[in-house]
Amino acid sequence: MHDVAKNLRGILPHANIDARRLVLSAKNPSCVRLRAILMSGIAPATLVHEVFGFSVSAEQSGFALRQGSSFEAQLYANGAARLIASLQDAGLLGPSRVSVLNINNIPGLNSSDARIRRMAQRSAIKVTEQAIAARAAGRANAPNLILQANLRLSLGTGGEEVILRPDVLYARGNDPVYRVGEAKSFSDLAHLTDEQDVATAAAQAGVYTVGLEEVMRSAGVHHTILTEAALIFRRPGSMNAVTTLQSIDRDIATARRMLAQRPRSLSDVVQILGPGKALDQAGNVLQLPSTFMGGCRSFCPLWQVCLNEARAASSPRALGTSVEELVGAVGSVRRARELMHGAPPGNPVEADIQRRLQEGMTELQRAVA
Amino acid sequence: MNDIKSIARMLADEAGTAQPITRERPFPVSDMPMMVIPIELAGESPSLFALGVATGANDLQIAICHEPRNRTGQYDMLERAAGFMQSIVAAWDADPLLLPQIVTPSLGASRLALAVIDRMTFAPPSRQALKDLGRRIYVADSSFERADSSLVFDLPTALGRLYATGQDDHADQHLGVVLEWLKPADGRIHHRVREAEAYPASTATSPELDNEELVPRLEAYRTARRIHDAAEAARLEDEIDAILVEEVKRRHELMIQALAAIRVFPDSTVARTIQAADRGRFDRYRTYASNPANNISRGLAHLYGTAQFLEREFAEDLVGGLAMRSVSGERSAARLRGEIVVAEVLNRTITQNKKAITVIYELLSTQDRLSIRPGDKLVLLGPYEFGFKIRSYGQTQAGTRIEAELTAGKTKPGQPAIGDTIEIATPMTDNFRIHRTMDIAWNRFRSNRVLPQVSGPVPVQHDLLSIVQRARRLQPTARGRTRP
Ligand code: SF4
Numbered sequence: 001m002h003d004v005a006k007n008l009r010g011i012l013p014h015a016n017i018d019a020r021r022l023v024l025s026a027k028n029p030s031c032v033r034l035r036a037i038l039m040s041g042i043a044p045a046t047l048v049h050e051v052f053g054f055s056v057s058a059e060q061s062g063f064a065l066r067q068g069s070s071f072e073a074q075l076y077a078n079g080a081a082r083l084i085a086s087l088q089d090a091g092l093l094g095p096s097r098v099s100v101l102n103i104n105n106i107p108g109l110n111s112s113d114a115r116i117r118r119m120a121q122r123s124a125i126k127v128t129e130q131a132i133a134a135r136a137a138g139r140a141n142a143p144n145l146i147l148q149a150n151l152r153l154s155l156g157t158g159g160e161e162v163i164l165r166p167d168v169l170y171a172r173g174n175d176p177v178y179r180v181g182e183a184k185s186f187s188d189l190a191h192l193t194d195e196q197d198v199a200t201a202a203a204q205a206g207v208y209t210v211g212l213e214e215v216m217r218s219a220g221v222h223h224t225i226l227t228e229a230a231l232i233f234r235r236p237g238s239m240n241a242v243t244t245l246q247s248i249d250r251d252i253a254t255a256r257r258m259l260a261q262r263p264r265s266l267s268d269v270v271q272i273l274g275p276g277k278a279l280d281q282a283g284n285v286l287q288l289p290s291t292f293m294g295g296c297r298s299f300c301p302l303w304q305v306c307l308n309e310a311r312a313a314s315s316p317r318a319l320g321t322s323v324e325e326l327v328g329a330v331g332s333v334r335r336a337r338e339l340m341h342g343a344p345p346g347n348p349v350e351a352d353i354q355r356r357l358q359e360g361m362t363e364l365q366r367a368v369a
Numbered sequence: 370m371n372d373i374k375s376i377a378r379m380l381a382d383e384a385g386t387a388q389p390i391t392r393e394r395p396f397p398v399s400d401m402p403m404m405v406i407p408i409e410l411a412g413e414s415p416s417l418f419a420l421g422v423a424t425g426a427n428d429l430q431i432a433i434c435h436e437p438r439n440r441t442g443q444y445d446m447l448e449r450a451a452g453f454m455q456s457i458v459a460a461w462d463a464d465p466l467l468l469p470q471i472v473t474p475s476l477g478a479s480r481l482a483l484a485v486i487d488r489m490t491f492a493p494p495s496r497q498a499l500k501d502l503g504r505r506i507y508v509a510d511s512s513f514e515r516a517d518s519s520l521v522f523d524l525p526t527a528l529g530r531l532y533a534t535g536q537d538d539h540a541d542q543h544l545g546v547v548l549e550w551l552k553p554a555d556g557r558i559h560h561r562v563r564e565a566e567a568y569p570a571s572t573a574t575s576p577e578l579d580n581e582e583l584v585p586r587l588e589a590y591r592t593a594r595r596i597h598d599a600a601e602a603a604r605l606e607d608e609i610d611a612i613l614v615e616e617v618k619r620r621h622e623l624m625i626q627a628l629a630a631i632r633v634f635p636d637s638t639v640a641r642t643i644q645a646a647d648r649g650r651f652d653r654y655r656t657y658a659s660n661p662a663n664n665i666s667r668g669l670a671h672l673y674g675t676a677q678f679l680e681r682e683f684a685e686d687l688v689g690g691l692a693m694r695s696v697s698g699e700r701s702a703a704r705l706r707g708e709i710v711v712a713e714v715l716n717r718t719i720t721q722n723k724k725a726i727t728v729i730y731e732l733l734s735t736q737d738r739l740s741i742r743p744g745d746k747l748v749l750l751g752p753y754e755f756g757f758k759i760r761s762y763g764q765t766q767a768g769t770r771i772e773a774e775l776t777a778g779k780t781k782p783g784q785p786a787i788g789d790t791i792e793i794a795t796p797m798t799d800n801f802r803i804h805r806t807m808d809i810a811w812n813r814f815r816s817n818r819v820l821p822q823v824s825g826p827v828p829v830q831h832d833l834l835s836i837v838q839r840a841r842r843l844q845p846t847a848r849g850r851t852r853p
Contacts, residue, residue, distance in 0.1 A: 061411035061579035187415060190667070192480050192487070236415055236484075237440055294539030311559070319382060320537030323375045333379050340376070359737055360372040363701035367373060368389050 004266040008040040010278030012050060015043035017155065017162045019211075022258075023203045026251075027299050029258040033288035034300060036269040039155050042279060045301040051282050052305050064185075071185035072167070074239040075232070076102065076147055083232065084145070086241035087170060087181070092230055093144060094173050101131055101143035103150055103165075121163065124150040129219055132169075132212070136176045136221040145170050146178065151211040155259070166208040170230065177216070177223045180208040181230035181243070188233035188242040196298070198231065198246070205229035206251025210259065227252060292317045327353060372705050373698065374533045382535030385554035387547075390533050391698025393637035396519045397644035398628065399470035401425075403457045405482040406474060406620045408613060409572045410437040411579055415484035417443065418574075418583075420450040421617035424457060425628055431617050435590060435606050444496050447489055451502045458505055462655065468644050469651045471509055471521045472628070474544050474620045475571035479523045483510050490665060507665050508654035511677070517646050517684035524627040531634055536562070544570040544623045551630055570623055574616055582612055638695035639688060679810055683803045690797035694750060707738035709750065709794040712771060714785050728775035730757065730785070735768035746776070747793040753783060757793055 017038055024044070025035050037044055048054045075083040080100050087093040106127065108120030128149040135142035146169040153162045168181030182205040186197040213225045227249045232241045263269045277284045292306040310318035314332040317324050327336035329349050336353065340361055345351040377388040406421030416437040423429040430453040434446035461469040473479045487510065490503030512518040525544050534541055534550035535558070541547055545565035549558065569575050574583065586609050593602040657663050692699040693709065703709040712732035720727045741759050748754040756777025763770055778784065785791045
């Protein structure tokens with residue numbers, strides 16, 4: 001299967017799939033194109049640049065990057081004192097002794113030698129799985145906090161295997177199941193906190209929770225997964241954290257739906273493209289069905305490609321969801337306009353939409369006359 | 370508004386230029402708004418690099434903080450900006466006809482502006498001037514995203530209530546892009562949009578600008594300060610200033626254009642109602658905040674949360690009803706949704722039983738959608754609001770036949786006659802009832818006893834026996850006497 005992925009990448013370099021990339025796919029779960037690109041181990045931003053020649057800025061602002069990494073470092077410093085205090089403040093950890101397992105401390109994880117790194121990663125996965133099983137079994141030595149756990153998640157059948165690294169897995173007292181904690185350097189501005197920030201963190205936590213569930217099941221743990229996550233944001237003006245418990249039922253459902261979507265395997269992708277075709281050619285990428293929506297702009301580097309395609313096809317999607325809801329059934333904005341201007345409808349659906357469009361057109365003229 | 374806006378979007382896409390969707394403006398615009406343009410340090414909201422303040426009269430003032438992570442530097446910058454804000458607030462105070470209003474270039478900037486006001490209000494005691502100003506305009510916080518308030522509004526959203534562009538909602542959040550759509554068609558709209566998109570119009574600078582221009586200069590600036598190289602630090606300050614001034618000025622320019630495009634539309638009744646509500650709210654709040662003994666509630670205080678929620682719900686109803694009656698676009702949209710019933714009077718029968726008069730109307734509507742049920746009370750949209758009660762309705766070849774009883778105005782002249790086309794809709798929520806309900810809710814909250822804070826174990830004694838005995842002594846007998 002690795003050969004299939006390699007063939008699909010063509011001359012494009014391999015990129016690891018992490019939760020951040022998976023979350024991209026969860027934001028538009030019905031998009032085959034993005035999912036296929038991710039399953040093949042291609043970074044969407046590289047593809048857009050190399051294949052379509054668009055200069056997308058995949059890079060984040062240096063200010064934001066530094067902010068993110070220093071916040072994370074501060075959270076984990078001194079035995080994760082800041083993180084523990086914040087979880088305790090939110091009532092998510094008890095006041096008594098808290099045991100911490102920091103997976104980052106496994107030697108070799110950052111080694112420049114790929115073989116050592118691989119071995120260290122295997123051991124990180126094993127240690128994480130042991131801790132999850134120990135907690136489920138109610139063992140006293142099970143840690144309350146696992147920092148940077150390594151969770152294995154298979155992306156469709158035969159697709160790339162993803163290693164998810166949730167910032168924190170935490171469990172209170174004798175709770176048999178861990179919950180996910182997602183740390184972001186976004187500012188906690190109480191009721192003014194950016195909704196988009198919260199949504200992004202919750203979506204990521206949803207993917208991690210599905211990964212946690214998969215690891216639990218494969219370890220024979222059958223406890224019900226908990227559908228809340230701790231969102232750990234930064235207190236403005238300091239490096240202290242503010243933790244909020246957030247319900248993530250919907251994010252878990254979205255992540256599950258995204259994982260259950262086709263293509264489920266790389267052979268599905270090959271089937272769509274035809275044998276011997278790689279995603280380093282624009283024509284092949286465009287052969288993968290896409291479902292552009294306005295929101296794609298905020299997360300997918302391919303948005304300009306898909307928007308141009310939608311526009312060229314006169315797709316209602318290019319004008320937003322309300323236009324799509326109104327005239328999606330006739331297939332194109334061009335046809336909808338023809339109907340609006342009086343073209344004879346070809347079927348009852350078109351007749352129905354024509355009536356609605358003409359009534360709307362009359363009202364629009366009244367509104368601006 | 371959905372169908373109308375969707376149709377206008379399709380027309381805008383075809384024409385290559387935005388299409389208006391109404392004749393009147395459903396929200397007020399101040400003659401002296403406070404334009405607030407915050408530029409944040411990426412990933413560091415609400416730490417600001419720069420804060421621009423203007424009124425739209427060629428008076429942009431920009432305060433800059435070269436080291437946003439420095440708290441003192443932040444407060445110094447806010448104090449400089451507050452000096453100008455103060456003069457705008459003083460003008461609002463002095464002229465009761467002026468509408469206090471904070472205008473921003475994006476929804477994100479509105480949130481950031483509120484976070485800045487919050488930061489001012491709860492600044493350290495040594496920053497009294499900031500605290501005073503923050504307290505005076507903190508009313509903006511509880512007015513944000515209320516249907517009956519325009520105290521804080523962002524320009525892309527405001528333009529979206531007046532025009533439809535040939536793109537999706539998400540793309541409409543970029544002020545520069547929307548303004549490109551407002552220009553006359555030249556066959557190059559998508560090209561112009563792509564060019565406009567290259568320049569951020571919200572709160573953050575672009576990652577490229579950060580990484581190529583600002584990050585290296587900020588680092589060099591920090592080094593220069595550390596090694597006390599004043600000349601180098603001053604040079605770098607000038608360079609950072611030039612970049613940030615350019616960023617603020619560009620947004621300011623866009624905002625001026627947007628305000629001009631918005632002002633073309635005349636005020637509607639609902640806009641004037643919102644203006645009066647905002648002014649009243651601002652004045653009441655000023656009186657309250659002027660007493661230093663009064664506390665400012667930060668955000669939605671949980672105790673009052675329910676009451677505030679109720680108030681917002683009522684406001685939504687009230688403003689929705691008014692907008693439908695005074696804004697052509699809203700009225701058309703309501704007709705399409707079937708919230709306004711447009712019908713022809715087919716028949717009108719009057720029966721009299723002793724003194725009781727019953728007037729029954731038979732109506733015919735050809736609307737695709739109608740949102741009525743038997744028992745609904747509707748009123749005529751006209752100079753006098755005759756009241757109707759829907760008795761029944763049914764589908765016929767010609768349309769929907771509605772039987773409605775005239776319930777209010779039976780003896781009044783000017784009743785709809787056979788052959789007339791009428792428009793009926795749900796009555797407006799009665800202002801008096803809203804106030805009465807809200808007064809009751811607020812009084813209940815205010816009369817809630819504040820529970821004393823208890824620390825340590827509380828001794829509790831239950832003497833059930835004596836309670837029962839006391840209750841028995843007071844229980845009335847069947848003959849109305851208290852049993853011993
Ligand atoms: S931009 Fe294109 S590829 Fe990306 S999610 Fe949207 S439709 Fe899919």
